[in-house]
Amino acid sequence: MAQGPAVTVNLTGMRFSSATPLFGALDFSVAAGEVVALIGPSGIGKTTLLRMIGGVERGFEGAITVGGQPAHLAPPSGFVFQDARLLPWLDAAANLRAVRPDLTDAQISASLDRVGLPGQERAFPRQLSGGMQRRLGLARALAANPGLLLLDEPFVSLDPAMVRDLRAVFHAVFQQQNPTVVLVSHDPDDAAHLADRVILLAGRPATIINSFPLGPADPKRRLGAILAAQKEPGS
Amino acid sequence: MAPRGNGTRLEWLSLPLLLLIWQVAAMVAASRFLPSPLVVAGEIADLVIRGHMLADFGQTLSRAVAGFVIAMLLGGVLGFLLGRINTLDRLFGPWVLVGLNLPAIVVAIICYIWLGLSEVALILAVVINKTPLVTTTIREGVRSFLPEYEEMAAAFRLPLLRRIRLIYLPQLMPFVMTAARTGLSLIWKIVLVFEVLGSDGGVGFRVSIFFQYFDMAGILAYTSVFVAMVMVFEHGVLRPVERRVVRWRRDQP
Numbered sequence: 001m002a003q004g005p006a007v008t009v010n011l012t013g014m015r016f017s018s019a020t021p022l023f024g025a026l027d028f029s030v031a032a033g034e035v036v037a038l039i040g041p042s043g044i045g046k047t048t049l050l051r052m053i054g055g056v057e058r059g060f061e062g063a064i065t066v067g068g069q070p071a072h073l074a075p076p077s078g079f080v081f082q083d084a085r086l087l088p089w090l091d092a093a094a095n096l097r098a099v100r101p102d103l104t105d106a107q108i109s110a111s112l113d114r115v116g117l118p119g120q121e122r123a124f125p126r127q128l129s130g131g132m133q134r135r136l137g138l139a140r141a142l143a144a145n146p147g148l149l150l151l152d153e154p155f156v157s158l159d160p161a162m163v164r165d166l167r168a169v170f171h172a173v174f175q176q177q178n179p180t181v182v183l184v185s186h187d188p189d190d191a192a193h194l195a196d197r198v199i200l201l202a203g204r205p206a207t208i209i210n211s212f213p214l215g216p217a218d219p220k221r222r223l224g225a226i227l228a229a230q231k232e233p234g235s
Numbered sequence: 236m237a238p239r240g241n242g243t244r245l246e247w248l249s250l251p252l253l254l255l256i257w258q259v260a261a262m263v264a265a266s267r268f269l270p271s272p273l274v275v276a277g278e279i280a281d282l283v284i285r286g287h288m289l290a291d292f293g294q295t296l297s298r299a300v301a302g303f304v305i306a307m308l309l310g311g312v313l314g315f316l317l318g319r320i321n322t323l324d325r326l327f328g329p330w331v332l333v334g335l336n337l338p339a340i341v342v343a344i345i346c347y348i349w350l351g352l353s354e355v356a357l358i359l360a361v362v363i364n365k366t367p368l369v370t371t372t373i374r375e376g377v378r379s380f381l382p383e384y385e386e387m388a389a390a391f392r393l394p395l396l397r398r399i400r401l402i403y404l405p406q407l408m409p410f411v412m413t414a415a416r417t418g419l420s421l422i423w424k425i426v427l428v429f430e431v432l433g434s435d436g437g438v439g440f441r442v443s444i445f446f447q448y449f450d451m452a453g454i455l456a457y458t459s460v461f462v463a464m465v466m467v468f469e470h471g472v473l474r475p476v477e478r479r480v481v482r483w484r485r486d487q488p
Contacts, residue, residue, distance in 0.1 A: 056389045079390040085383055089405040089483040098401050099391040124483050144391050 003033045004147030004180030005067025005074070007053060012062045013205070022048060023060075024205040035174060035181040037191030039226065040201030046184040047082070050150050053182055054079050066148065077148040078141030078179070082156055084133035086125040092136055093121040099144040114176075115139045115169055131162035135169060142173065151183040155190055167193050188230065192223035200229060270452045278456040287441060292460065294437040298354070299426045302361030303419060309362065310369025310414065315407075317370065318377025331374075334367030343429045352433040360429055365422055369414045376410030377403075408480045416473060423465055 011026040022045045030036045038046050051057040052064055055072035066074035076099070086095050093108045103111070105121075112120055115135040117128075125133055134154060141149055154170070155163045171194060174181065183195060191198050192214070200210040210229045214222045254272050261271035270278070282288040317324040317331070343360040350356035380403065388398045430439025438457055445453035 051386070051390075054390050055392075056386060076390065076392040079387075081383075081387065081390075083383070085387045087384070087401060087405070090401065098393070098397070101397075126483075150390075 003178050004145075004149075006030065006032045007148070007180060007182065008063070008065045009049070009053065010063050011052075011060055013060070021205045024203070024207040026062075026206070026208060028199055028208060028211060030180055030182055032180055033178045035183065035194055035196045037183045037185060037195035037198050038201060039185060039188055039191055039198055039230075040206065042186050044201050044204070044206045046186075046201065047152050050079075050152050050182060050184050053077070054150050076144050077150045078143075078145040080134075080137050080141045080149065080151045080154050082153045084125070084130075084137040086133060086136055086140070088125050091122050091124050092117065092128075092139075095125070095136060096140055096143045099140055103143060111139045111143055112136075114142070114173065116165075129162075131158055131166055134158065134162075134166055138169065138173065142177070146177050147179050149179050149181045151181065153185055154183070155185070155187070170194055188226040189219070189223055191226055192219045198226055198229070200226075268449070268451050270455060274452055275455045275459055278452040279460060282453070282456055287436070288457070288460065291436055291438050291441045291457070292464065295426055295430065295439070295461075296464070298358055298361065298430075298437065299419075299422050301358050302365060302426065303415075303422050305358070306362045306365035306369055306418060306422075307411075307415065310366040311373050311411070313366070314370040314373025315377055315403075318374040318380075324374070331367045331370050334363070335371065337364070339364045339425045340428065340432070343425075343432055347433045352435075357426070357429050357434060361422055361426060364425055365418050368421065369418055372410050372414040372417070373407065376407045379410075380406050412473075412477050412480060419465075419468070419473070423461075427461075 007030040009026055009028050011023050013021045013023060013025075026049075028036075038049065040046055048057060052060055053066065053071055054077045055066070055070075055074060058072055064071040066077070087098060090098060092112060093105075096108050096111060097103055108121060109118075112118060115138050117132060117135050117139065120128065120132070120136075125136070128136065138154070151170075155166060158166065167190075173179075174194065181194075183190060185191060188198075195214055197211065197213045199208055201207070202209045212225075212229060214225065217225075257272050261269050261274075279288070313327075313331075317327060339360075342363050343357070346356040346360040346363070350359065384402045384406070388402055393401070426437070427439035427442070430437040431443040434440045438461055442454055442457050445451075445457070
């Protein structure tokens with residue numbers, strides 16, 4: 001069973017062109033094998049933060065480490081984008097090999113089986129439904145790095161049935177692989193279903209207004225706890 | 236809209252219809268300045284057996300292919316660089332514009348004056364005429380790259396060669412095909428003009444000789460074979476390549 005690297009984030013600021021910094025002081029860590037959800041309203045900078053952890057965005061003040069290394073020098077993470085962002089000119093197998101060229105046919109079949117896409121090796125992305133494309137995106141992320149998953153709004157724009165199915169797939173993967181996961185979402189329900197701990201972001205510049213473990217309760221209770229914390233940040 | 240099968244049958248009827256109109260026009264005109272398709276067919280056979288037709292077409296084809304390949308490679312690299320590096324584009328973009336507006340015949344004359352009536356001068360003139368067109372098309376292709384794929388490549392740390400092969404080239408292929416098609420149609424024509432202007436062989440050179448004798452059968456014989464060659468290239472090479480390149484777009488539910 002894979003166990004991913006720990007992630008530490010210690011930001012003192014980040015500016016784009018505007019005078020107001022995107023982030024205030026942000027200091028948090030994600031333990032190896034932990035699933036942490038960053039929850040906050042749209043436009044607050046959650047995706048940017050995820051890109052920074054993934055080593056894609058480097059224009060910030062502070063330090064972000066993955067497994068003890070600066071994020072941009074660490075091995076690639078298993079990034080799952082808001083849109084599946086598959087390469088439409090490659091079939092499913094080739095999309096996986098794009099990030100891991102050494103995968104054997106058997107490994108690709110096993111990867112697709114794991115996310116509920118058996119026998120879809122030769123399918124092009126446009127031949128797959130939205131939910132299936134997200135599954136393929138997850139398979140690609142797992143192929144790139146089964147130890148660290150960075151999930152950027154993985155359920156956005158899907159219908160409720162697809163969200164339910166896809167959450168089950170993610171849950172099963174988390175159980176089997178025990179990866180370190182940073183999940184970014186505007187929807188507390190995503191965190192209630194998947195996360196071990198929640199970090200609430202708010203304000204401009206964005207700061208952490210609350211951080212708390214979710215415990216083993218059922219998703220409805222967990223959702224209630226998150227909503228309560230959003231209403232009373234200091235609690 | 237006509238059914239696809241019906242449309243295909245109409246396409247097959249198109250050329251015979253043209254030949255029929257030509258035949259009728261030749262019969263009505265009854266002039267040596269408009270020989271019939273049958274006469275031209277006989278002339279083709281005669282020129283192949285006893286004339287220079289094969290050698291001329293070989294020469295023209297080799298010049299066109301050389302000019303095409305060099306211009307595609309050069310224009311491809313330049314277009315990629317100008318599309319990716321803004322400073323280069325600002326510095327050399329106006330040169331491309333100048334190149335696009337240079338009259339082909341002037342370029343050929345200058346090349347012939349500087350380098351003499353040689354193969355190198357002719358091919359260089361073709362390359363100078365064609366390269367700006369390829370550069371512009373490829374530059375547009377590079378500018379249209381989707382940043383989402385760039386971000387994906389950065390997130391998964393894809394090495395440069397894999398990015399080129401899996402991300403840049405597939406996005407560029409429709410533009411490469413456009414550059415190839417427009418470029419070829421241009422090259423076929425300017426090679427012939429340059430051969431008329433200064434060459435000791437080739438289709439253009441031979442047609443200019445026929446022109447001096449008002450030999451319409453010879454002119455139409457060369458023209459017919461030339462058009463046939465271009466169409467064989469279009470259907471035998473370009474279209475199959477294009478079908479393969481855009482295969483992923485057609486494989487939809």
